[in-house]
Amino acid sequence: MKEFSYQRAYDVPNALALLDADPDARFLGGGTNLVDLMKTGVERPSRLVDLRELPLDRVESAPDGGLRIGATVTNSDLAAHPDVRLHYPALTQAVLAGASGQLRNMATVGGNLLQRTRCGYFADVTQPCNKRSPGTGCPARTGEHHNAAILGASSHCVAVHPSDLAVALAAFDAAVTYESADGPGELALEDFYLPVGDTPHLETALPPGALITGVVLPPAPVAAASRYRKVRERASYAFAIGSVAAALDVREGVVRDVRLALGAVASRPWRARTAEAALRGAPANADAFAAAATAELSAATPLPHNGYKVDLIRNLIVAVLVDLAASSTSTTKSTASGEESRR
Known part of the structure; x- marks a missing residue:
């Protein structure tokens, strides 16, 4: 590891000034990624500016x-x-x-x-x-x-x-x-x-x-009914080979609102807007979920050894949305039963 200096910043202007004074400096939060890369020689900062004392912890x-x-x-x-x-x-x-x-x-x-x-x-x-x-x-x-x-x-x-x-x-x-x-x-x-x-x-x-x-x-009422599901190669701490963040609002069996984002499929988090557009106003069932997932993944260009991800992500989207739809239906029935009992 290259030798480096260390300095702690106590406010945002101070942190910016310390980095500006040294173009090879890096900001340090928890260090759980940066320090690992320093050990392998990928990152070679001349100075670490520790941010943990900044008033940004709420x-x-x-x-x-x-x-x-x-x-x-x-x-x-x-x-x-x-x-x-x-x-x-x-x-x-x-x-x-x-x-x-x-x-x-x-x-x-x-x-x-x-x-x-x-x-x-x-x-x-x-x-x-x-x-x-x-x-x-x-x-x-x-x-x-x-x-x-x-x-x-x-x-x-x-x-x-x-x-x-x-x-x-x-x-x-x-x-x-x-x-x-x-x-x-x-x-x-x-x-x-x-x-x-x-x-x-x-x-x-x-x-x-x-x-x-x-x-x-931003406020998102649909987010209260949301789930994140991750598939990895071992049950302990590991990066995803596929993941889905989803939220679903179902009214009378029809998708009123939906949010979908995919992980471990691209160089950045992948917002599944094609699938979202296909689902809004569609029936909240497995067939519609599968069709929307297929539409989203039609743009996939797998390499020889990662083509399994297309089926994995499609199945993951369907499974998460089916679970959310079932929960939404149960909640709606419980609410209706409660209102009926109060009459």
């Missing part, structure tokens, strides 16, 4: 009914927060599926969103990698790629984004707030992550030197 209700989540809120605190559990349960489920308890206690919301999109070749500095060294090639395309992207990839990179939390946030139109030398700004999560294209080393639309200050979740 989850607050917004005036419009949404939530504001500070960038240094730990994953454990986010998952346990009562407002998150009540109004956005898929977020809690995603965080709890994302890592071990020890890592959740350290990892921060801002750091989670900035995890590097990566595969095994990215972490091995003896191998070429367009993401790590632009122009050197993507050996995953002809090598080990069983967990590579099936949507939105390019000939330059087929790595998938590792964050579970980001998938759940994508389903509910979250926005990322930040501070930079030019003042505050905000990016919709859908715009925060850049398409991989021919510049896979450019992962986010954050301005240079910017600091994430939080995440804003």
